Amino acid sequence: MSQPLKFYFDFLNQSSRALYILLEASEIPFEAIPISMLKGEHLTGEFRDNVNRFRKLPAITDHGYQLSENVAIFRHLAREKLVPEHWYPRRHLGRSRIDEYLAWQQTNMGVATTDYFQQKWLVPYLQKTRPADNAVNLASKQLEHTLKEFEQLFLNSRKFMMGDNISYADLSAICEIDQPKSIGYNAFQNHNKLARWYETVREELGPHYKEVLGEFEAKLKGSGSGQQQGVAQAVKQ
Amino acid sequence: MSQPLKFYFDFLNQSSRALYILLEASEIPFEAIPISMLKGEHLTGEFRDNVNRFRKLPAITDHGYQLSENVAIFRHLAREKLVPEHWYPRRHLGRSRIDEYLAWQQTNMGVATTDYFQQKWLVPYLQKTRPADNAVNLASKQLEHTLKEFEQLFLNSRKFMMGDNISYADLSAICEIDQPKSIGYNAFQNHNKLARWYETVREELGPHYKEVLGEFEAKLKGSGSGQQQGVAQAVKQ
Numbered sequence: 001m002s003q004p005l006k007f008y009f010d011f012l013n014q015s016s017r018a019l020y021i022l023l024e025a026s027e028i029p030f031e032a033i034p035i036s037m038l039k040g041e042h043l044t045g046e047f048r049d050n051v052n053r054f055r056k057l058p059a060i061t062d063h064g065y066q067l068s069e070n071v072a073i074f075r076h077l078a079r080e081k082l083v084p085e086h087w088y089p090r091r092h093l094g095r096s097r098i099d100e101y102l103a104w105q106q107t108n109m110g111v112a113t114t115d116y117f118q119q120k121w122l123v124p125y126l127q128k129t130r131p132a133d134n135a136v137n138l139a140s141k142q143l144e145h146t147l148k149e150f151e152q153l154f155l156n157s158r159k160f161m162m163g164d165n166i167s168y169a170d171l172s173a174i175c176e177i178d179q180p181k182s183i184g185y186n187a188f189q190n191h192n193k194l195a196r197w198y199e200t201v202r203e204e205l206g207p208h209y210k211e212v213l214g215e216f217e218a219k220l221k222g223s224g225s226g227q228q229q230g231v232a233q234a235v236k237q
Numbered sequence: 238m239s240q241p242l243k244f245y246f247d248f249l250n251q252s253s254r255a256l257y258i259l260l261e262a263s264e265i266p267f268e269a270i271p272i273s274m275l276k277g278e279h280l281t282g283e284f285r286d287n288v289n290r291f292r293k294l295p296a297i298t299d300h301g302y303q304l305s306e307n308v309a310i311f312r313h314l315a316r317e318k319l320v321p322e323h324w325y326p327r328r329h330l331g332r333s334r335i336d337e338y339l340a341w342q343q344t345n346m347g348v349a350t351t352d353y354f355q356q357k358w359l360v361p362y363l364q365k366t367r368p369a370d371n372a373v374n375l376a377s378k379q380l381e382h383t384l385k386e387f388e389q390l391f392l393n394s395r396k397f398m399m400g401d402n403i404s405y406a407d408l409s410a411i412c413e414i415d416q417p418k419s420i421g422y423n424a425f426q427n428h429n430k431l432a433r434w435y436e437t438v439r440e441e442l443g444p445h446y447k448e449v450l451g452e453f454e455a456k457l458k459g460s461g462s463g464q465q466q467g468v469a470q471a472v473k474q
Contacts, residue, residue: 053390054341054390065330065333067333067334067337068337068341069336069337069340069341070340071336071340072333072336072337072339072340075332075333075336076330076333076336079332079333080330080333093302093313093317095312095313095316096302096304096309096312096313096316096317097304099306099308099309099312099313100304100305100306100309102309103306103307103308103309103343104291104305104306106340106343106344107343107344153290153291
């Protein structure tokens with residue numbers, strides 16, 4: 001009678017993608033429940049009242065226990081489920097390093113990628129207008145500064161951020177960078193180290209990542225035919 | 238030959254106060270190294286080059302290992318040192334709940350209290366001007382909204398945020414609220430539940446909290462005569 005974890009998500013959101021990929025790659029059984037942010041489904045009704053009082057995505061319920069916030073859900077999974085060690089390694093204080101990155105991401109990378117995405121895609125989409133040049137330029141500058149800091153602070157000569165093995169820091173970061181990249185931002189100009197790291201992470205994540213990114217990009221093109229169906233199609237390809 | 242943890246802090250910063258109190262209350266041996274943010278000591282020299290590449294406070298070095306970010310340092314202490322269980326309880330998924338609050342705090346409470354503090358105190362102090370009314374009003378509105386959300390989302394009929402025992406969520410939150418409160422903001426108007434919770438947490442934290450808050454308020458009045466000396470005085474009172 002074990003109830004599977006319920007995962008509420010929207011692939012338009014970078015943290016939803018990162019956690020979805022982690023769940024799949026870790027082979028944690030879960031029920032995938034797509035929620036449309038564009039339709040405001042996370043703000044009203046069943047979701048607000050019974051799933052997530054924060055009205056935010058991603059969210060989980062685990063045995064009736066509701067939880068919000070990317071980093072809190074990630075740590076909950078690491079504690080309560082069988083998540084392979086390399087995603088959040090204890091060795092060499094790896095967990096402290098990953099915690100440090102995730103905190104930095106929340107107030108730096110996450111703000112910059114979200115702001116660019118909103119100005120360039122979300123606001124024009126919702127208001128049926130062209131992007132406002134000034135706002136996009138400002139967001140571009142902030143994003144460029146953040147990508148440079150990311151490269152300097154977190155990338156080095158090793159394969160992944162924490163060394164030879166991929167961790168949740170890499171997975172979370174690549175999903176952040178896809179947010180502007182998938183709507184045309186050239187994230188790699190003047191960032192060779194970033195480009196090499198991105199390619200290595202993409203290769204390592206393999207089909208789980210490809211499938212979710214494909215679904216995200218289909219949604220951007222307006223050709224997504226509902227997330228669950230879309231994912232099912234992507235899996236078959 | 239065990240080297241004590243080095244803790245770099247400025248009591249003007251809310252996370253510095255929270256971690257300092259946690260270290261003291263947990264009786265973790267540490268070397269307290271005050272860094273003056275007003276003098277820009279965190280941006281240059283020894284600190285930037287050898288202590289903290291993020292140029293941020295608070296920071297630690299533990300056996301030569303540098304770490305930044307309030308939430309990352311907190312979890313590092315919980316893993317590597319003897320922090321009493323009630324600060325980060327495993328029972329009833331308490332850690333997941335605390336993680337959720339700390340993530341919310343980082344993008345909500347922390348932004349609102351810092352913004353108010355900057356507009357009302359820091360910018361006028363550095364520029365030797367009066368606070369800009371418009372900016373302060375805007376920051377007040379944001380803060381008021383955030384305090385209301387905090388009350389609704391995280392406070393309930395129990396003594397502390399996680400139940401009968403104080404946790405790092407309470408400690409971190411009270412230090413956030415002191416940021417505007419100590420420069421004259423009435424945080425309790427229309428917030429009876431918040432006022433009751435604040436009083437309970439203050440009482441529970443006892444002298445460690447009182448000493449650090451006293452030092453913070455002395456710095457605000459410009460009467461702080463160096464942090465270490467000031468703390469020593471506060472301890473004697």
